[in-house]
Amino acid sequence: MTLRTLDSLGDLRGKKVLVRCDFNVPLADSVITDDGRIRASLPTISRLRESGAKVIVLSHLGRPEGAPDERFSLAPAARRLGELLDAKVVLATDTVGPSAHESVSQMSDGDVVVLENVRFNSEETSKDDGERSSFAAQLAALGDAYVSDGFGVVHRKQASVIELAKALPSAAGLLIETELRVLERLTSSPERPYTVVLGGSKVSDKLGVISHLLPRVDTILIGGGMLYTFLAAQGFAVGSSLLERDQIETCRTYLEQAQRLGVAIVLPQDIVVASGFSADAEHVVVAADSMESTPFGAAGIGLDIGPAAAEIFAQHIAASKTVFWNGPAGVFEMPAFAHGTRRIASALADMSGFSVVGGGDSAAAVRALGFADSDFGHIATGGGASLEFLEGKTLPGLEVLGWQ
Numbered sequence: 397m398t399l400r401t402l403d404s405l406g407d408l409r410g411k412k413v414l415v416r417c418d419f420n421v422p423l424a425d426s427v428i429t430d431d432g433r434i435r436a437s438l439p440t441i442s443r444l445r446e447s448g449a450k451v452i453v454l455s456h457l458g459r460p461e462g463a464p465d466e467r468f469s470l471a472p473a474a475r476r477l478g479e480l481l482d483a484k485v486v487l488a489t490d491t492v493g494p495s496a497h498e499s500v501s502q503m504s505d506g507d508v509v510v511l512e513n514v515r516f517n518s519e520e521t522s523k524d525d526g527e528r529s530s531f532a533a534q535l536a537a538l539g540d541a542y543v544s545d546g547f548g549v550v551h552r553k554q555a556s557v558i559e560l561a562k563a564l565p566s567a568a569g570l571l572i573e574t575e576l577r578v579l580e581r582l583t584s585s586p587e588r589p590y591t592v593v594l595g596g597s598k599v600s601d602k603l604g605v606i607s608h609l610l611p612r613v614d615t616i617l618i619g620g621g622m623l624y625t626f627l628a629a630q631g632f633a634v635g636s637s638l639l640e641r642d643q644i645e646t647c648r649t650y651l652e653q654a655q656r657l658g659v660a661i662v663l664p665q666d667i668v669v670a671s672g673f674s675a676d677a678e679h680v681v682v683a684a685d686s687m688e689s690t691p692f693g694a695a696g697i698g699l700d701i702g703p704a705a706a707e708i709f710a711q712h713i714a715a716s717k718t719v720f721w722n723g724p725a726g727v728f729e730m731p732a733f734a735h736g737t738r739r740i741a742s743a744l745a746d747m748s749g750f751s752v753v754g755g756g757d758s759a760a761a762v763r764a765l766g767f768a769d770s771d772f773g774h775i776a777t778g779g780g781a782s783l784e785f786l787e788g789k790t791l792p793g794l795e796v797l798g799w800q
């Protein structure tokens with residue numbers, strides 16, 4: 397892999413270094429429920445502080461509409477960063493305004509300032525190249541160098557990821573290096589059998605990766621919301637489950653392609669069907685091909701893979717040398733529908749080969765279910781970026797750092 401790394405920036409003592417992190421953490425009433433992405437930024441931030449740099453952290457959080465919005469403030473993330481570093485972290489109350497300039501002007505070597513949410517500025521995600529460039533120029537005015545370390549956003553054409561990297565001497569941080577090393581291990585001669593587990597709710601976003609994976613893997617296990625479009629492709633009723641009608645034909649093609657290539661696409665033989673989308677909904681286990689036989693009829697919603705399917709998935713995982721998992725098998729946030737996700741996580745934790753968990757919700761799920769990061773080979777911080785990398789797409793945020 398070639399990529400400009402931190403060393404390429406030379407001596408950073410006394411330099412102001414803008415670091416683009418991904419602090420897009422899940423929050424419940426302003427409390428961080430999974431700080432994995434903040435912890436993942438520590439190696440780079442600590443390295444920069446040790447080298448005497450003034451560290452200015454940039455990040456987005458959620459999807460504010462291009463204007464300040466209290467609900468998406470980075471205040472909880474800045475506080476958590478301070479706790480993890482055991483150091484004072486100052487939060488500027490704007491991104492490129494007077495508070496940002498004032499906070500930066502008062503920094504000493506090794507200090508850390510977090511600028512407020514970059515997406516409070518509509519130019520950050522603007523489709524207009526000129527708007528993004530002028531916002532990047534305002535950001536660049538705050539620093540001497542730029543480090544890209546938000547792996548979760550390297551597939552995005554956004555000002556703080558692309559244009560800012562062009563405006564200053566720039567390099568990849570340690571998190572991006574680590575993530576790429578793992579993804580390269582998955583793409584260039586992974587140890588076989590290689591199993592990929594897919595689930596979650598972003599069905600159309602994730603289906604694309606299947607055509608790229610089919611010639612490269614041995615088994616694909618399908619759970620989560622993605623499952624129902626596959627069941628529909630086989631002609632089964634899916635009641636009121638998550639369904640992307642315009643993808644049914646694509647799923648049918650994948651099933652045929654898999655058969656031709658001798659790759660197993662494994663669909664659950666049983667599923668958990670609920671009367672509605674709520675934690676206390678009535679629910680029953682049924683065969684995946686007879687969803688309409690439940691007491692809820694066409695109103696039934698599939699919210700988890702069934703217990704028999706969970707065991708089959710676990711057996712496939714146990715027999716694999718490499719497993720990549722993206723997307724929870726069910727609505728794990730509700731305890732009644734968490735079993736499939738928990739069983740997959742425990743199978744990954746027990747396997748002897750190389751296991752990778754990708755995706756924001758998948759990472760949050762394994763932590764919420766009580767697993768430790770060390771139970772897995774790697775927990776990727778960027779689901780979308782990881783999938784696009786595995787699809788063989790060029791990621792603009794890596795290209796700009798000299799990635800080849």
Ligand code: ADP
Nearest residue numbers: 596597598620621699726727755756757758779
């Ligand atoms: P990730 O962030 O890991 O890439 P996604 O964002 O695609 O995963 O999906 C995560 C969400 O998928 C979770 O909030 C979970 O509740 C939801 N989900 C899983 N199974 C189902 C299902 N059968 N129906 C609806 N939503 C589901």
Ligand code: MG
Nearest residue numbers: 755756757779
């Ligand atoms: Mg998600």
